[in-house]
Amino acid sequence: MTGLNPEKQPLLALVDRETPLDPAGYDRKGGWRGLRRALGMSPAEIITEVTESKLRGRGGAGFSTGMKWSFVPKESSKERLKYIVANGDEMEPGTFKDRMLVEGNPLQLIEGMIISAYAIQARHGIIFLRGEYHLGLERLQQAVIQAREAGFLGENILGSGFDFDLHVHPSAGRYICGEETALITALEGRRANPRAKPPFPQIGGLWGAPTVVNNIETFSNIPHILANGTEWYLGLSACADGGTKLYGVSGRAKRPGVFELPLGTSLGVILNECAGGMQDGYKLRAFLPGGASTAFLGAEHADIIMDYPTPEKAGSRLGTGLAILLDDKTSPIGMIRNLEHFFAQESCGWCTPCRDGLPWVERLLIAIEEGRGTQEDIDRLHDAARLIGPMGRTFCAHAPGAIAPLASGLKMFAEDFQRMVSKPASGTAESGAAGQAA
């Protein structure tokens, strides 16, 4: 990628999806500086610096990265088995940012993981990559070998006395593996059902050992924080939290894509300046700000600040930061049916409300979309949202995530739902996936 300013767009500046840099080339372009500095610091100093940089997790939950690390027991890597794991299970519908980072600059991720491993004193690292990212897998495996040959992985890294190595685990599918306890369970060679917390992975994770799981984008920030310092990192952002963010849009935009911008950039800038606005003939009706499991926001929020708190105040979440656009020619009911099909299919089946409730939701939505629905079906959807949605009814956040677009959609598109159940069954031709069903 050319034309990006490393001072303003550090994550993507060295991304090259044709030919990623090798360790020497990465070095010449300023790579490994963060690692060299980090290895001269104490682990506690690094954790403090990352905490003060106000880096929050980029996988969707937005937890403070430094604070997450601070919960890990403090023994040295030689005294206690610990793991550092990169979550590259990018399966949130509408999200395509980590693909760029692993295909275009795998060494940035690896450098971030080495620094993080040193900070929590982990000896072993694993990159969990979704199975469909074939090019990413090839690039990562090659980068790991190159980094090892160049002395950045293995024993006594850069003469520091710190030993660390990592391997890549290609996943065999299932969205739930992106949930950190499910991911750990998959790495143990089991069906990837999430686990109850506590214990949190930082205390009892992979094989019962302290484990930190961070998103690929989160790790990719670490080298830059260590190389350039907290002040610089905070200065990148347009809000109270630090850094840049990989934002993006998909749907009927002119130029859908991923863009690195200051954290706290408005959706207006992302959609209109970076993605060229909506396609001709399409108007923005609503959007999911950060993936399938975030609640709908209406077009009146089209200029919303995409930091962590603002979408929450508006009733949704920043999530992954890649917005999915609903235009005025796509049926909102069809879109919600599509989303709930995904969540019903991807439920791991462990908890009854999720396993049985979500397929029921999908069937109700199909009936309404096909013009066979009744007022009672809409009432049942509201019941499902009320009963399945709150955190704590199920082990993990899958069901609450599934209900976020449903509950918000039922309110926002109440008239659409109403129209679909009040018309005679013969009048389905102009409805359903309007603009979809050719």
Add this chain to the structure above:
Amino acid sequence: MSTAELTAQDAELPKDLVDTFIDMAAHEHHPRGAAIEALRLVQERFGWINDAHLAHTARILGMSQADLDGIATYFNLLFRKPVGKNVVMLCDSVSCYIMGAEQTRERLCRKLGVKMGETTPDGEFTVLPIVCLGHCDHAPAMLVGKDLFGPVRPEDIDGIIDDIRARKK
């Protein structure tokens, strides 16, 4: 009972895979940590995971066959039935839906004369729905084997499929 004794009397999996699995298991904290990777390698070699290969893999890893089958049937990228030479995975998630993936799916199924989940009679193609491929800026997205395509509009289907058929000859 060592794994060496078990593997010597058993010729179901080729020796190089057996050796690989023993090595992988030895590098894990517990041998079962190699389970998913082992199943992936079986599939990469044979296209799918048959009962004999599953049973043999289970023995190498010290797991029961039922335990390992529970894993093989949990993960959607592991196939316990034969598939065609080319597995076509068409994204059915939300961004691709908005961009017209349902019409692309109809055209794909019509072109191959199969329904989603089926294999063409000549054994060349299996078509499957897949969750978001992380290629939403090129929606509708489709994966054929390891090759990623997008945007795949209905009118692009004939060319893609014909190219793959031609490549095989």
